[in-house]
Amino acid sequence: MIIKPRFNSAMSAPLSNPDIRLSIAAVERDxxxxxxxxxVWERRYGFPMPSRDASGERAYPLHQVERLRIVKRLLDAGxxxxxxxxxxxPDLQGLAASTVDHPQRTAGTALAASDxxxxxxxxxxxxxxxxxxxxxxxxxxLGLRAFVVDVVAPLNLAVGDAWMRGQLQVFEEHLYSEVMQxxxxxxxxSIPPPTGEQAPRVLLTTLPGEPHxxxxxxxxxxxxxxxxxxxxxxxxxxxxxxxxxxxxxxxxIVALGFSGCxxxxxxxxxxxxxxxxxxxxxxLWAGGTAPGLQRRPIAGVQVLxxxxxxxxxxxxxxSAPAT
Numbered sequence: 001m002i003i004k005p006r007f008n009s010a011m012s013a014p015l016s017n018p019d020i021r022l023s024i025a026a027v028e029r030d031x032x033x034x035x036x037x038x039x040v041w042e043r044r045y046g047f048p049m050p051s052r053d054a055s056g057e058r059a060y061p062l063h064q065v066e067r068l069r070i071v072k073r074l075l076d077a078g079x080x081x082x083x084x085x086x087x088x089x090p091d092l093q094g095l096a097a098s099t100v101d102h103p104q105r106t107a108g109t110a111l112a113a114s115d116x117x118x119x120x121x122x123x124x125x126x127x128x129x130x131x132x133x134x135x136x137x138x139x140x141x142l143g144l145r146a147f148v149v150d151v152v153a154p155l156n157l158a159v160g161d162a163w164m165r166g167q168l169q170v171f172e173e174h175l176y177s178e179v180m181q182x183x184x185x186x187x188x189x190s191i192p193p194p195t196g197e198q199a200p201r202v203l204l205t206t207l208p209g210e211p212h213x214x215x216x217x218x219x220x221x222x223x224x225x226x227x228x229x230x231x232x233x234x235x236x237x238x239x240x241x242x243x244x245x246x247x248x249x250x251x252x253i254v255a256l257g258f259s260g261c262x263x264x265x266x267x268x269x270x271x272x273x274x275x276x277x278x279x280x281x282x283x284l285w286a287g288g289t290a291p292g293l294q295r296r297p298i299a300g301v302q303v304l305x306x307x308x309x310x311x312x313x314x315x316x317x318x319s320a321p322a323t
Contacts, residue, residue: 021051021059030170031068032261034209038068040263045085063089069170070096073160076260078291097165111138111151116158123159123168123176131176135183144187145225148218149307152180156214177214184217194227200314203251205233205242207270209262215288216257222310223255239270243277253283253317258290268298275300283317 027048028035038058042048048068050058060068070092074084084092115138122131139147159176162168202223204216213235220230233245246254254274258267267290275284275298286293287304294303304313 020062021053022062022065024050024058024060027060027065027068029211030065031072032211032259033068033072034261036209036266037261037263041081041085045081047086067092069163072260073163075291076160076289080291081263093166111154115151116154119155120158120162123172126172126175128175128179131179132183135180139183139187144191144221147187148184148221152184152218153307155180181214181217184214184221187221188217188224191221191224194229196227200226200228200253201249201251202228202230202253202255203233203242203246203249204230204255204257205237206235206257206259207242207262208236208238209266210257210259211235211261212259213257215259216255218307219255219257219287219310222307226311226314228253228314239274239277242274246278246282251282253285254278255285255287258286258288258293260288260290262290264292264295267293268296271298271301285313 022030024035024038027033027038038048042050048060048064050060050064053059067089070089071081071084071087074092074096075081079095084095087095115134119131119134122134135151138151142150159168159173163170163173202220204220204223206213206216216232216235220232223230231249231251233242237245242254242256256271256274262270267286271284271286278284283302284300285302285304287307294305297303302313302317304310
């Protein structure tokens with residue numbers, strides 16, 4: 001039985017069921033790993049090792065998909081593919097358990113530990129209404145800017161860590177993502193539009209193979225709070241179309257988000273190519289949680305480590321609106 005990518009049905013059957021297989025498109029959607037990445041790992045590391053269906057297409061058993069999910073989380077946490085891709089499931093689970101306790105994952109935050117645990121508990125209980133309510137309460141208490149930096153960012157890490165520990169299912173992570181995106185869209189709608197004619201214009205998107213838009217939405221909120229006019233193309237926009245949109249809309253800044261779905265070479269090659277396609281006066285920003293994004297500078301590309309760097313980056317680039 002081959003599962004096509006109409007919906008995420010991998011969690012609806014036991015991992016031991018030998019009859020369930022996912023197509024490569026379904027695995028890409030389920031794990032966030034691109035088809036090209038899956039094919040390269042198959043050749044380079046011998047994993048994943050799919051069977052073939054009657055049409056000769058790759059078909060992935062569920063136990064391999066489970067391993068791939070953990071591998072993806074470990075890559076997001078900074079591990080390199082060569083270290084983790086070929087590990088067994090128990091070894092991956094052990095590495096994930098130690099990774100989430102690493103000091104890098106416990107950066108200081110204004111969010112109280114009790115509030116963090118309460119939000120995770122609401123996700124566990126699938127209490128969408130209460131989760132919306134608590135997020136609204138924290139936003140009103142802290143203000144929108146601090147809400148994004150001190151609530152959304154650490155909660156994203158906590159949800160990812162809980163997933164790696166096996167404490168959250170994929171559908172629960174998706175549920176959280178939908179609730180948070182709804183909260184951030186509501187927050188965006190509450191920000192008054194800039195009134196000055198010199199407001200910086202920012203075009204936001206991700207590249208093909210980067211399906212995660214939550215970080216992009218967080219950046220959009222921060223930029224809007226700084227008085228920028230933001231236009232989002234959503235996720236997975238082809239590089240040539242980003243360049244065409246920039247030529248048509250003439251933004252001051254093109255901002256791309258990276259979550260770790262793309263390999264280091266893919267990221268750098270795409271950024272270098274896009275930089276060459278954009279007008280010289282158009283700035284190119286890159287940010288997100290992708291490991292390695294800061295390792296090697298790219299001429300003409302501004303890399304932001306955190307959302308808190310956005311105001312300073314705007315001032316440094318001369319794009320900050322006049323006060």
